[in-house]
Amino acid sequence: MSKTATKIPACSECDNKDNIFCTLTPEQTEMISENKGSNFYKKGQAVFYEGNQSHGLFCIHKGKVKLSKLGENGKEQVIRFAKTGNILGYRSLFSNEPYQATATVLEDSYICHLSKEKYTDIMKENSKLSWKTMQLLSKDLKSAEQHLINIAQKTVKERIAEALQLLHTTFGFLEDGKTLSIMLTRSEIADIAGTTTETTIRTLAILCKENAIELEGKRIIIPNISVLTKISGLYD
Amino acid sequence: MSKTATKIPACSECDNKDNIFCTLTPEQTEMISENKGSNFYKKGQAVFYEGNQSHGLFCIHKGKVKLSKLGENGKEQVIRFAKTGNILGYRSLFSNEPYQATATVLEDSYICHLSKEKYTDIMKENSKLSWKTMQLLSKDLKSAEQHLINIAQKTVKERIAEALQLLHTTFGFLEDGKTLSIMLTRSEIADIAGTTTETTIRTLAILCKENAIELEGKRIIIPNISVLTKISGLYD
DNA sequence: GTCAAAATATGATTAATGTCATGATTTTAA
DNA sequence: TTAAAATCATGACATTAATCATATTTTGAC
Structure with a gap:
């Protein structure tokens, strides 16, 4: 997981506007900005691995990512894709389970990282973020079920x-x-x-x-x- | 959708204890109890249909339910099962989309109904219910993805x-x-x-x-x- | 630019599963 | 109780897609 100097701006300057964080107050935005880490990932690198301990969630500042799981025979199955502005790894927020999928960068990407604790702290005081998170989960569930029926039939x-x-x-x-x-x-x-x-x-x-x-x-x-x-x- | 006289108790008397409502205050429990509707469903009956407008969520007082979707060729795919104590149709809370699946009763069941509004009202004042809801969504998402990879491979x-x-x-x-x-x-x-x-x-x-x-x-x-x-x- | 490794392409063959047909059995409802 | 409908069972066959083998082409590292 290479780290290089990046040109990722503070969250308040970030122009990924239509994502889950758009409902935050300026103070909350400032708070995640101060607590985030930013990394550069080269094409092919993993952001996190299925089965590894979850330490937080990721926000794609710029890039393309695939989420995949390994079947019992070792064959990979792509579960979902994510792009600029999307967040990753938020499912592990709600349990102490490890990451359920491996996130792999499909092209050179800049991705920020935020700890579980900061995110849940903000969710506690901002019900809109909770709501957005539920909508996101719900949307992912819907597409997973659609994907299931497609593959099955x-x-x-x-x-x-x-x-x-x-x-x-x-x-x-x-x-x-x-x-x-x-x-x-x-x-x-x-x-x-x-x-x-x-x-x-x-x-x-x-x-x-x-x-x-x-x-x-x-x-x-x-x-x-x-x-x-x-x-x-x-x-x- | 037949309605018959049932012996469903008030929520405070219900012994489905380990479900999503277990974190409610007595007042909140009372509030949903007063606003719920209760119905008896005979084996084979539908609780709701995929594509129909969502009016709220359901809680299985006693029974067994399957959730399924129809593929484009008309073949059914079972998505998930639900049993006594589980809730159904909660996904449509987060969007104004219709139900994404059809819920069919697998054996004679007693099922309660609560409007979207009451549920979201309580979520607003009880962050634990929000949290539980997210955990539920997250759990369903996990199993949908597992089901996907199983069918695929x-x-x-x-x-x-x-x-x-x-x-x-x-x-x-x-x-x-x-x-x-x-x-x-x-x-x-x-x-x-x-x-x-x-x-x-x-x-x-x-x-x-x-x-x-x-x-x-x-x-x-x-x-x-x-x-x-x-x-x-x-x-x- | 060269070479090795990875990815693409294509054919031959096989295995898994779907489809269609038919009859036996079980369930349901009058 | 009995007839009709639904379900279960099984065989024959067709089809899809996986597997195995082997070139060819592209890509990436040096």
Whole structure:
């Protein structure tokens, strides 16, 4: 876990405005700002590991992160993604359990850290933060359940199409408005859809042949997202 | 949704003691007691439906409930179970979204109902209830993610073995200490494990042949739970 | 720039599971 | 009590996707 000098500003200067901390008073913002730690993470580095003791929560100042768990056979399953402004590791706030997933940085990122205690202190005096936290948990639960039903009932092709849509809704497109702004390996895409690397390669080729996507190495271009939506939703 | 005269006591007299309401003051308990509604549900009846407007949350006074969602192909997926003392529908508290799942009663049950407003009013003045609610959400999220990885990575046999264990940990055994106290159809078990009815029938027969379980119609006997644990956890 | 390692690609084969069909058994309701 | 409906059971077959093998291409470190 490398630490280098970063240019992360005080929380009051941070422009991640629509996140969970937006309801804090200036004093509370100042308090977390004084107590936070900031780190730089290089692509591929882990922020925390599944099973490790939780020491607090993380806020992504700028970056992209995947959360994954290992199955009993050692295969990875991607649970969720997080991006600039999102927080990580907040689930361990409510129990003394270790982290339930491993957070891995998908591209060079700046991430702040706040201790459990500071966060819960603020929650105690700011019911809006509690409320926001519950909404966040509730939202994550909803998507986990949706992901479950997708993996349980859809074909690989539908799941891959859905995985690409998830990457789009989470990380968006590049400036050209059609190229996914995140580049993953085929194996990482497989770990989202719950399939193998080979099947993912073949399925992406099929989607390409059907003009649902275009492939330029790891770059994935989605000219028309509704084509993917159709593929992911229907049994043909 | 039938309503009949029930013998549900006031909340202060209710002996579901280890649930989310155990931190309430006597006044708060009195307040929810006065505002609750109580209903009797016959086996098979729905408490609420996925997609319907949420009007509040439910507390199972006595009974067994399954929560399920419909996939896009119309196939049901069981998300979670709930039993005496558990609450249902609390997720819709944090957003104005409709219920995300259908709650169906697995055996005749008595279930109370409390409006969103009363619950959130109490949360505002009782931070312990907020805390408990967050713990509950967090626990549900954890098991949803575990369920996801199981369905994504395990074989049908392992998933069925795991489903039986879930039924055991949720609902327990009959007085004999080895017969599951819940009786589901093969099709309902299939909907937990994310497989088909036929495959479930065959797999249960295999587990039976391997002496992991005994079958007496819908009655499932698990003489030694650790045998199932072993089957559900390992790739052979 | 070169080389090794990682990632991509593709084919052949196999295993797991879904689908369809049919009959037996159990449950439910009149 | 009995008939209808639902559930359970089993076989045959089809299909999907995993596995194994082997090139080829890309990437990253020196």
